[in-house]
Amino acid sequence: MSAPNDWWQTSCRLPNEQTRQAAQARQDELTKPRGALGRLEALAIRLASLQDSATPTVDRTWIAVFAGDHGVVAEGVSAYPQAVTGEMLRNFVRGGAAISVLARQLGATLEVIDLGTVTPLQLPGVQHLKLGAGTANFTHEPAMTPAQCQQALAAGRASVARALAANTQLYIGGEMGIGNTTAASALACVLLELPPQGLSGPGTGLDMQGVQHKAQVIERALTLHQAHCRDVLETLRRLGGFELAALAGAYLACAQHGVPALVDGFICSVAALCAVQLNPTCRPWLIFAHRSAELGHQAVLSRLAAEPLLDLDLRLGEGSGAALAVPLLRQACALHNGMATFAEAAVSERPR
Numbered sequence: 001m002s003a004p005n006d007w008w009q010t011s012c013r014l015p016n017e018q019t020r021q022a023a024q025a026r027q028d029e030l031t032k033p034r035g036a037l038g039r040l041e042a043l044a045i046r047l048a049s050l051q052d053s054a055t056p057t058v059d060r061t062w063i064a065v066f067a068g069d070h071g072v073v074a075e076g077v078s079a080y081p082q083a084v085t086g087e088m089l090r091n092f093v094r095g096g097a098a099i100s101v102l103a104r105q106l107g108a109t110l111e112v113i114d115l116g117t118v119t120p121l122q123l124p125g126v127q128h129l130k131l132g133a134g135t136a137n138f139t140h141e142p143a144m145t146p147a148q149c150q151q152a153l154a155a156g157r158a159s160v161a162r163a164l165a166a167n168t169q170l171y172i173g174g175e176m177g178i179g180n181t182t183a184a185s186a187l188a189c190v191l192l193e194l195p196p197q198g199l200s201g202p203g204t205g206l207d208m209q210g211v212q213h214k215a216q217v218i219e220r221a222l223t224l225h226q227a228h229c230r231d232v233l234e235t236l237r238r239l240g241g242f243e244l245a246a247l248a249g250a251y252l253a254c255a256q257h258g259v260p261a262l263v264d265g266f267i268c269s270v271a272a273l274c275a276v277q278l279n280p281t282c283r284p285w286l287i288f289a290h291r292s293a294e295l296g297h298q299a300v301l302s303r304l305a306a307e308p309l310l311d312l313d314l315r316l317g318e319g320s321g322a323a324l325a326v327p328l329l330r331q332a333c334a335l336h337n338g339m340a341t342f343a344e345a346a347v348s349e350r351p352r
């Protein structure tokens with residue numbers, strides 16, 4: 001399915017090594033014991049090298065929430081009804097969802113993109129780019145057609161183009177899709193070569209029996225598709241979802257354009273894993289915001305060698321965990337840019 005010159009295969013530039021070294025040197029000159037700001041130091045240094053700037057900043061943040069429905073919900077894999085996906089879109093644009101509140105707090109732009117909910121509503125404020133009335137039930141057939149998968153990837157890229165036009169310094173992808181933890185788990189099984197048991201969790205709130213059933217549903221899907229999953233793109237098409245593919249496309253486009261992306265929870269991390277397996281040069285541009293409570297997230301993070309910033313037992317999605325990490329990024333930058341050096345403050349620099 002993949003042509004040799006698909007857009008997402010274009011290499012991403014490396015973070016600037018000279019700027020990284022200069023930022024490290026500055027951290028070591030600031031008025032604190034060396035290393036005392038712990039991971040905030042590494043975070044500021046990383047942002048400096050990604051933005052190729054001595055004074056990194058993440059004031060202009062762009063949040064895109066991609067929504068889609070999932071045919072696999074017909075198998076009874078979610079604690080909530082499918083209608084919630086579309087209903088939450090209204091909540092996002094009216095300002096009542098968690099991500100709406102967090103975006104306001106951050107002064108971030110929030111865009112909401114309906115890639116294929118089953119909801120017939122055309123909501124003002126939602127970008128309608130419907131690729132279908134949800135994906136197909138992947139226990140019977142591939143979730144997406146090749147065209148749908150390409151269009152979903154391109155929808156992510158188009159969102160990043162809008163973010164770039166607004167001079168965005170940090171991109172957050174969020175998702176909404178009842179049933180999407182089943183798709184993400186199924187994808188993770190193939191990409192990590194692990195069985196569904198350790199990668200299937202409660203999602204929106206299944207009990208133990210529900211989780212067992214979900215793992216069996218994934219097992220059936222794997223029996224149907226695994227032999228045909230010859231590459232990452234085909235795996236994404238067969239077992240993914242519109243919002244998962246859009247997120248993967250967005251991460252790849254961010255990296256290609258030199259914009260750091262803050263990755264949210266389980267579903268977003270699986271999309272990030274797809275992106276990294278499609279084009280490993282995008283990896284340095286992905287910053288992992290939090291460790292979700294969803295079972296399976298740690299396995300995905302480990303494969304990506306990612307140590308997330310926060311661990312708050314979140315399992316909401318929408319980009320909420322990433323939005324919550326933005327103040328930390330901002331403070332890391334403020335410390336890096338604003339603290340006095342030993343020389344400036346006339347403080348003795350040498351440890352005794």
Ligand SMILES: O=C(O)c1ccc[n+]([C@@H]2O[C@H](COP(=O)([O-])O)[C@@H](O)[C@H]2O)c1
Nearest residue numbers: 078177179180181203204265266292317
């Ligand atoms: O981001 C996460 O780690 C996360 C973990 C569990 C659930 N969610 C959200 O819950 C929805 C999917 O859950 P489910 O049970 O319907 O598959 C979807 O809208 C996600 O945004 C998100």
Ligand SMILES: Cc1cc2nc[nH]c2cc1C
Nearest residue numbers: 080084176204316317318
């Ligand atoms: C209410 C609700 C809000 C959500 N936001 C992301 N996933 C969600 C799932 C539900 C059920």
